[in-house]
Amino acid sequence: MTKRLRGRAAVEQRRRRLADEPLCRLCAERGVITPSTVPDHIKPLALGGLDIDTNIRCLCDRCHRMVTAEQFGKTRSKGMGGCDATGLPTDPTHPWAAALGRA
Template sequence: MPWQPPQLGGSKPKRKKWAPPIGQPDRRKRGRAGQRDRAQVVAEEPLCRLCLKRNVESPTEEVDHIVPLSRGGSDTRANKQGLCSPCHLAKTRAEDAARRREADLAP
């Protein structure tokens, strides 16, 4: 087999499913700013917001975006809530199912 010189640049890496579309900025706060925001939400809401609606006291374990960033929600404090892990998992599964239904209906 003849020798081939290395190709510069190569092929473009594929976008991960969770990554924003190429060319679109990621609106999620990261690093210390994100940690500070999450700590603020947990301090302000030590109990799960959805459990409190059902008169159950459960500690906040996850900080959730009320309107997901993928659906146009912002990364501000007004769009965040404290949830326990089971409530967060249930909400995430419901959002994923709705997203799949919408994708199936799209032409």
């Protein structure tokens, strides 16, 4: 695993990378303009990636969370998606559906 830069040098590196790529790369690919807030390692350090500029893409927090979850094998459970304005699940197969009378 590559050692991560720490301290003032890390803060300066992060600032420079965000200044170089101010918009989320993944949102921009979809035609959405979103400020980038996280310099993301394309190949994570934990998976052997290097902490070099060519291995960095700047993302918004939402895209960063999604990409990181995918890279480390985390996915949303099937049948657990969506909720209504009250926060209750809309999927009739959700475990709460029978208790809510929606099954």
